[in-house]
Amino acid sequence: MEEQVVEVTGLSRSFAQKQALEGVSFRATAGQVYGLVGSNGAGKTTLLKHLLGLLRAATGTVRVFGLDPVRDPVGVLGRIGYLSEERELPEWMSVDELMRYTQAWHPSWDAAYARELLETFGLDSSKKIKDLSKGMRAQAGLIAAVAHRPELLILDEPSSGLDAVVRRDILDAVVRAVADDGRTVIFSSHLLDEVERMSDHVTLMHQGRVALSGVLDDVRRDYQRSRVHFAQHFDQPPVLETALLMDGGGRAWSVVHSGSAEQFRRAVLARGGEIVESRDATLEEIFLARAGRSRPQAEAA
């Protein structure tokens, strides 16, 4: 079995005038959960489509299970379960027909597991896909993606637009994929809380590039959020070395910073401030710091 389930190196791609991906590298090891975050248009779906062989690499290489998904679709796609963002499913099929259709492509289809999920979700398998509600479509798509117990599960915005019950179904499926069979999951999401809970690794994409990528706990430790109190009142956020994002006003500010903690501490002291509290940044804070719109900072006096 290949060591790396996914290996993307230096991947670049443009559509019309737009650079959708630039120099993207991404690795996935078996048995881990990879969370992919970024604004709309950051390149998440484009990256995932390359893994599925739906797009061919213009520059760089894409390997899934050690194979090129474009040149070897049979070797790759049969081992992947995919839930697209738009829940692309054959509208005219019934849920039952979808199950049988998917099963035909995947010899590892577990009919008992599929039945169990249908029952748990309360899905009427005779219903046509086009007559399903949004939540039910996601459930049907999820069953089709997971019931053949794929080595690699790729979920593009699986929770978007879904209620808490269906979202939990999806998270459960992810947990079971990893816990039961040591399989690999890559999922993109805007729900950063979910990404924090469910990811072992996180990759933040911004404007076609990888802004950061690493073990989630390590990434969070690299970014600190500190509460700072200043002696003087500031209308605009004061410039502080290593600070990436500042929120607050007057004398009390909340700062997300990265790099040397000592350098930050000295910068705060130099501006007449005191660090009240520091903790690892949340994923949301890191996201805003690296991919958000910045607030103009006050120059040093």
Add this chain to the structure above:
Amino acid sequence: MDITIHLNDGVPIYRQILNQVKYLVASGLLQPGEELPPIRTLALQLKVTPNTIVKAYGELEASGVIHKRRGSGTFVSDTRPQLALRQRRRVIEQRIDALLAEAHQLNFTDDDILRMVRERRAAMDESGAEPADDKKEVKR
């Protein structure tokens, strides 16, 4: 097993789990020989990646708090955890530092804090060792 995850704590999830299990064992709410939930069950319950549970259980095992019985699950160990004094001090010191900073921010003196520690301990002993909720307001 009653465990709660807070995402904005600044504490990695695996460490929150680890600390809470240690607390449950130290307070007797988890007895020696009692079985811990399997990794998959706890991951589903807490809605976290199973590898987080693996990491937490791994460290608990390394520090002797729990042990795996061949093929049949994970159990609380009979012996007390063998953490070095320095490590145990560090855990508590971190919490004290955070407490002092917050207290300073909320205008409590060190004497206030010491007094409140004794009051909370007395209340705990009285009510039968219910762990205090971190988020509860401390009335002045």
